[in-house]
Amino acid sequence: MRKVIFMFSLAALTLTSCGTKKKLAELEQKNKECQDLLNSTTVKLNMCLSEREALEKQNEYLKKNNSELINNVGNMTTLTQQGAANIEKALESIKEKDLKISRMQDALTKKDSVTLALVTSLKSSVGISDPDIEVNVEKGVVFISIADKLLFKSGSYVVSDRAKEVLAKVAKVVNDKPTFECMVEGHTDSVPFTGNAVLLDNWDLSVKRSTAIVRVLTKDLGVKPSQLIAAGRGEYVPLVDNKTAENRATNRRTRIVVLPKIDEFYEMIEKEMKKQ
Structure with missing residues (x-):
């Protein structure tokens, strides 16, 4: 009887042991699966953490870049406003220069007309029509040039009688x-002077002729x-x-330069322009 009981106990223990091993194996398998899942999850978590760190860094960079862009936009706005002001000033300067150029061109055109009017007036007022007498106006100065053949004999500084008639007209202008x-x-001219022991050269001759004219005028x-x-200019x-010979005759001349005061000169110009 005892033997039978022992056999039944042994069989029950054996069956119980087999069931426990099976459950243990199942638990170990589940534990392994959980460990694998944990490992996989840990890896994914670490990847997510790395991505989050990278995103945070990128976010910080974007914030900084955005701040710099905002500052640059402000600076660009300031620069644009300053550039616009500079361009406006430059345009105003160009307009002023264009206006000055236009006025200068008008003045040059007017000057040509005034010169012609003034020369015509001077010639008509003194009755000068001889081709050997020229009247010109340059830079506010009147030039009356008289050929020496109307004033002196060759190599002489004695004023001729005919010259006094011409000089009388010049005196009227003065x-x-x-x-x-x-x-x-x-x-x-350039021919060396040798005809008079009193005169050393053409300098002396030109000065003597000038002073001779001055004496007649005064x-x-x-x-x-x-x-x-x-004044004497020589050759x-x-x-x-x-x-x-023709050119040398042209160079032998007496020139009377009328030097007006600027205000009177322009007053004279204005009067002549009104007459026109």
Whole structure:
């Protein structure tokens, strides 16, 4: 009986042991699966953490970049406003320059008309029509150039009788403007002067001719001495080269330079323009 009981107990223990091993194996399998799942989840978590860290860094970079962009936009706005102001100033400056250029061009056009009117007026007022007498206006100065053949004999500084008639007309111009100064310039050709022991060279001849004209204007024609300046230029300011007799005759001349005061000169111009 005891033997039978022992056999039944052993069989029950054996069956119980087999069931426990099976359950243990199942638990171990589940534990393994859970461990694998944990490991996989840990890896994914670490990846997510790394991605989050990268995203946080990128977010910080974007925030910083956005702040810099906002500052740059502000700076660009300031620069744009300043650039617009500079462009406006530049355009105003260009307009002013264009206006000045336009005025200068108008003044040059007016000057040409005024010069013609003034020369015509001077010639008509003194009755000068001889081709050997030229009247010009340059830079506010009146030039009356008289060929020496109308004033002197060759190599002489004695004023001829015919010259006094011409100089009387010049004196009328000077006397009409008592505040003007007049410079009498003597000019010669390049042929060396050898005809008179008193004169050393063409310098002397040109000065002597200038002073001779001044004496006629003051003593005979009533021009105030304080208005006159005597000057000799010799052969050194020729109008043409001295290669031909005709050219040398052109260079032998006396030039009377009328030097008006600027305000009176423009007053005279205005009067002449009104006449036109």
